[in-house]
Amino acid sequence: MKRRSYLAGVAALAASLALTACTDGGTEDSSEPLSGAGKTLVVQGSAYFLPVFKEVGAQLQQQLPGLQIRYDELTGEQETSTNLQVVTSDAAPDVADIPTNLPPYRTLLKAKQLIPLDDVWAADDLENGYGKDLANSLKASDGHPYVVSYSRTLYGVVWYNKAIFSKLNISVPADHQIATMADLLTITNALRAGGFQPLAAGGASNYHLTWILDSLLPTSATTDQLNNFVNNFDAKVPITVDYTDKSFTAVLDRLKEMYDNKVFQDGTLGMDSPTTNALFASGKAGMLMGHDLSPTGAKKTSKTDLDLDFLFLPPINPGAKTLPVNYAGNTLAIPKQAKNPAIAKEFLKLLMNKENQAKAIKWSGGAAPAIDLPTSLLTEGKPANEMSLLSYGAANGTRDGWASIVPAKLGTTDPYIEKLFTGAMSSAEIGKALNGIRDELRSSS
Template sequence: MRRHGTSRTTLTWTALAAAAALALSACGDGGTQEPRGPEGSTAAPRVQLPKLPGEKIEVAAVWTGPEQENFTKVLKEFEKRTGATVTFVPAQDPIVTFLGTKIAGGAPPDVALLPQVGALAAAVENKWAQPLGPEASAQLDANYSKGWRTLGAVGGTQYGVYYKAANKSLIWYNAKAFEAAGVKPPKTWKELIAAADTLSASGTPAVSVAGADGWTLTDWFENIYLSQAGPEKYDQLAKHRIKWTDDSVKQALTTLGELFGRKDFLAGGPSGALSTEFPKSVTQTFTGGDRPAAAMVFEGDFVAVNIAQTEAKVGEDALVFPFPAVGGKAPVVSGGDVAVALKPSKGAQALLTFLASPDAAEIHAAQGGFVSPNRAVNPSAYPNAIQRDIAKALIAAGDDFRFDMSDQAPAAFGGTPGAGEWKALQDFLANPSDVAGTQAKLEADAAKAYGN
């Protein structure tokens, strides 16, 4: 599982936060749906695809586990319609390095789904990416807002299709644990810390933190920073126009330290958090009845995929609330994976056409843990009210969004395991009192990666 992340995007607060807050306060509808066609499709095909008998297509992405399995159902439908054979190629972070090795060896995949804005720019700069063909472009123009189309363009040329998006400002909670402790979903950071204190005092650690995966820690920081420092500062820091030693970063890290600095708040304490990978951070929150390993877990709508691996039901046992406001407004961070062709083949373009259509997205949406920026997707494709309303809120935001901070950065700083921002924030999780040291490390790594 990789952030969604989604290259990730930061959507402006008002439209999305308001809609999400209303939607997420509901308990959901238990996940019932209308009967579906093959592989979860909701209607007859709306996109025409060429016949590709005997053609072999490889698709690379950093998705694993249930996320990969659900995407494979989409690929099987493509095979059925075209006669092509599609193979999923598991990629590793950073995906630019993975693809570079494949290309250097003369065996690039036909299509890759890139989880970072910087990765698309790098693919174009390295002359790996192929411009979008007319059929895929037509689907994109018909189904996507200008903002999402712009995300997939470099230098005015359209290269990518944002197939998958995510709202990454969500905190999922174990309903039984909250009820047992007499806790209500908080709306502010102060209320979150108070709830964490009550939960931990009741015998259930408050939060399951996936510290082994540094990308989750960047998301914690970004939500706090966006809400506390505001969008103007956020944009400046994202472009490294202000330094990581800025006082606004100090304030955000100090705030994050209020949570990370309480060992009793974290499932397994700091050492346990640092050894916990994202999938486990979710599953351990929704097993054990009213005494799970933790009462809450922070991350995007894709958490639902991992909840599905437990006995908990989204909308009943597993509920969700928006990331609490730290400053004047609650933050909303989103992201997405952009599909790009790496070979000038008919099969690659046909797959991009399919991925830009509502047909593909509705198959994936029916599986859960997936949100599409495709505005032609029927909301009934989503398996429960929570995910349906998250998707509606994403579409309602229109073009009013900005990129996730770490995904705007060079991969060496914002997207590499064991390095840059990921490593600095893991060290901060281990020692939250060292705010100044963390800032100095972040600034040194950022200056090196940005070349300034």
């Protein structure tokens, strides 16, 4: 679907929803004990996470005999487009796949078409499980949560091929931290001199370059500045930082410095993510810009056994620590049109309890839990490379990704960064453009 026609459809649907915003939806009598007899719970999800949902659904069916569950698989395109119509129709699911950084979420919030989930959050202590900053970012401007984030993706990670580093006698930085740009350039030049491409990043992926921005922004901005960047697209939040401020433009300048110094592989702007991953998996690149499941993907593609470990790019401010970045936009909601909202809440409570969050690592094939868990629970189901990263995040902390929280219209910065690399835009001009998008979002919030 073309962007213009999609946005026009969203606007028309939002207008129609405003007329029905007072409709509560749902058919259950909250005064009656929950019963599964004769009922069918409809749960949406991506192919990657449906195995987790099915395990949780089986537990719910044991609690509510007679309950049937239908699982509807969604593609990324459906999440962005047609699912908005489905969620607001008479055929709405009970548990809806509504990523918070995609347009349908904002449209549904504005039209009051989602059910508050305060009781679900309270049941599993999600306020503390998520941590203060992430919890606040997941709540709507009225202070209530309308979604649960059920799985994090740790991204902004540089995976490196240990055999290549050893062959070229490249020193591995302590504590996984590349301390300075000079250190990064030393690694880059050694790889190129040895006949290997350095950091493989999909410049045409529309997200790899933003991943780098997301990983470095917390090393440039203070906690207060970062929180304002994350939230000031909402008109209720006062603007205390602009995208033209040094705290943001310094990260763009670092990206340009990396590009100019050939830190990325040759032809990076013409390569998408699958091409980049294949380059790394084939042993032609020493490093890969990736996430927590990148080693699993690389090993499936590679014809040889890969021994990998991870690094983090040098911080903007000396002495700062670059940490794994969370994508927290894997979120579920209960539509006002849901026929079984009370049962849907029980499903979400089961999904978000600590034991099932830990088990989901194995059920999904390695996804990170959405909440902070005791290390004692993080012992099963994740391959060694990914487990090492997860343990590092648990011990040292993680950051919530700016681009994973703000609306996609604001957080999709790869097209701007590509222009930065080619000299078509400066970091100040990009900041000005992002300020304009932020102000547009504020005017419509």
